[in-house]
Amino acid sequence: MILSADAPYERPRSYYWMGALMVLVAAFCFACKGILIKMVYQEYPVDAIALLSLRMLFSLPFYVTMAWWLSKTTPGEHLCAREWLFLALVGITGYYVASYLNFLGLVYITASLERVLLFVYPTFVLGLGVVVFKRKIKPMQYGALLLTYAGIALAFWPNINSDQQKDVFLGAFWVLLSGLVYAVYLVGGDRIMARMGSQKFTCYAMIAATVPTVLHGLIQHGWRVFLSYPAPVYGISGIMAVFVTVFPTFLLAEGIRRIGSGNASILASIGPIFTIVLASVVLHEQIDFWQGLGTFLVLAGVCWIGWKGKKG
Template sequence: MEVSRIRYWLGVLLVFLAAFCFALKGVLIKLAYQYQIDALSLLTLRLLFALPFYIGIAVYQRKREPVAPLTLREWLWLFFLGITGYYLASYFNFIGLVYISASLERILLFTYPTFVLMMNAVSRKRGISRLQWGALALTYLGILIAFAPHIQFGNQHNVLLGAFWVILSGLVYAVYLVGSDSMIARVGSQRFTCYALIAATIPVFIHYLIRNGFALLNYPAPVYGLTTIMAVFVTVVPTFMIAEGIKRIGSANASLVASIGPVFTIVLASGLLGEKITALQLLGTAFVLAGVSLIGWKGKKM
């Protein structure tokens, strides 16, 4: 009994630490943008620096726990999911952060659990319950409350454009999550994560070469430091912590613990970037977290 309790709380700690790492992403991106680097270059450096870790882990997993070879159709599906989750969703998110604050980005990005709920309702032909509709309403009300001051006072340039890209990122990421269930069951969560990121890195690098040529060594030194931190502590480490945490406490409980992420981002953005925290932003964040938590809790019951 004591061992299972320790296992559970270790899982909670892993998810909590992963949420903190993920919360650093927007702050690090905003810091990197101070050095006149564009979204595509930043994403390319992040994936390239993370790539050796994922290749090494994939090779280790393959030797440790061999699985039946994937069919061509399965490889293509995995490749599609990798592009969706780690290329398109990330790229849209990086573009959005050009225009809006890190704290607002994290709040808007938390629309993705609502998209997952609605996609599952359509794909599995299940109706959305009254409680779930209430959770959706609570989430979007919170987003409107947190978002309204930025429009009213016009204190952020192109805030609507930035919001569009971040919400689109959440929608695309939801497609990735909904579509990944079968592949995760087929190859395991850690192996799937490695394959998906490796698959995404190829088109990102090609996109970069077409747009910018061979200019990856022309950025200021702090950019490489920030992208290295982003690759290791915002990509590699938290993806495996969250995978292990889910294995120990379940996806529903993990989603509840991870919902602390926007709070971390708000605090970090205030301390490191000097972003102003407003009462409406805090109230909107509370509403969003309540709605997302309710969706996660209800998902456990279904």
């Protein structure tokens, strides 16, 4: 069949299947983050800001290189000084503040519970949309919110007196606060991200966030934050930088470009399942029936919110 010049170009199905695979691989890589962090905490005397500083420092060259390459191969962004400042503040919020709170929460709770709690950030995005942009929550989304928070209660309750948690309430507080801050990052950066593209935006945001992260580490620990830990700490930090941060960041961005953000968000919801399985196998965390059921309800509610949001 001969297509006319005006006929829309139909991409092969393999193009979309490859996009779906990219999203799934990215979700798996992101799911490994909590496992690696808990491994370091259990074996070595490293705190949250030291580990986060090493991760950001190791990932910085990749983001600087990619930002330079994108600036040469894609159209300029033409942002004014105020917009560049806003982009930097948004990046610091999402990749310094939110990440630090997340690392801090993992000091107190298991990786599997952390991932379930953190995954409710779409409900925070929905709430911020109501507060900031005066959007209305649709009746069906109320049901999704109820489902999500019922799931959190089921996943959280059995862990209150669990020996696996150091301080379940404090850890949950830090992780939920991390999710809220990350939601602020997503809502705040939405418009600039749409103008620049997700890859370029992420590069600049990560570069901006690296500065206060490293300064925080230096203020708290001095130069020993980079020089005084056992070799495995630097090795795991490097793995987190490359395979849990840089690689999945760009893989997810390309996957979203191929299959769309709505489909990508639904596929990426398998992330907590990956974390739970890995936590059970690698860290020997015990997962009971109620936490499994709660996880299922959280995922169902989050997918519902994303699906209804796209339909509207």
